[in-house]
Amino acid sequence: DGGITQSPKYLFRKEGQNVTLSCEQNLNHDAMYWYRQDPGQGLRLIYYSQIVNDFQKGDIAEGYSVSREKKESFPLTVTSAQKNPTAFYLCASTMRWGTEAFFGQGTRLTVV
Amino acid sequence: AQSVAQPEDQVNVAEGNPLTVKCTYSVSGNPYLFWYVQYPNRGLQFLLKYITGDNLVKGSYGFEAEFNKSQTSFHLKKPSALVSDSALYFCAVRDDASSSNTGKLIFGQGTTLQVKP
Numbered sequence: 001d002g003g004i005t006q007s008p009k010y011l012f013r014k015e016g017q018n019v020t021l022s023c024e025q026n027l028n029h030d031a032m033y034w035y036r037q038d039p040g041q042g043l044r045l046i047y048y049s050q051i052v053n054d055f056q057k058g059d060i061a062e063g064y065s066v067s068r069e070k071k072e073s074f075p076l077t078v079t080s081a082q083k084n085p086t087a088f089y090l091c092a093s094t095m096r097w098g099t100e101a102f103f104g105q106g107t108r109l110t111v112v
Numbered sequence: 113a114q115s116v117a118q119p120e121d122q123v124n125v126a127e128g129n130p131l132t133v134k135c136t137y138s139v140s141g142n143p144y145l146f147w148y149v150q151y152p153n154r155g156l157q158f159l160l161k162y163i164t165g166d167n168l169v170k171g172s173y174g175f176e177a178e179f180n181k182s183q184t185s186f187h188l189k190k191p192s193a194l195v196s197d198s199a200l201y202f203c204a205v206r207d208d209a210s211s212s213n214t215g216k217l218i219f220g221q222g223t224t225l226q227v228k229p
């Protein structure tokens with residue numbers, strides 16, 4: 001089945017640690033996105049990538065980093081510079097000139 | 113700047129009654145409008161979209177939405193609500209005037225729909 005796979009589903013991070021969230025898609029979509037979801041705040045865009053080896057900052061990129069070495073993969077690293085990383089993280093993809101986005105099932109990150 | 117507003121944090125309806133979840137938007141060009149649904153601890157599922165054409169759009173699970181250009185609204189509706197419709201609903205917009213055409217979506221804050229038996 002085609003879709004987007006995020007892993008892990010739950011992730012715990014200690015203060016000062018970097019952690020990486022995985023996002024893989026087999027939809028052959030060109031564009032991929034990372035969103036952060038906090039209660040009552042909707043979804044906010046962290047980073048996006050339209051093509052391999054290229055990515056752009058979204059609205060809340062500080063404390064995060066990404067890479068796009070392969071079309072199907074768009075991992076997100078939450079660095080120690082992100083002061084409030086506890087949130088639900090969603091990965092999505094779209095065809096480059098397409099319309100609706102397809103979402104993964106999300107990763108819930110908690111700082112312990 | 114593009115924006116989306118969902119004025120109600122929560123909507124409560126009785127099962128079998130019609131439901132409406134409101135959404136208004138602001139874009140500089142022609143809007144591409146979307147509705148998504150989210151169940152607890154899950155990703156977003158696409159319900160329906162308006163790109164062009166008929167103002168009444170039909171989507172998944174019996175939902176429909178009406179595009180109103182003069183009121184810049186795109187309200188989600190269903191004639192008869194089910195308890196299983198209880199979830200978090202997001203309205204989103206993409207502006208076709210964006211020169212980069214990145215496909216970026218701007219989301220509303222979300223509206224929790226509670227359908228009671």
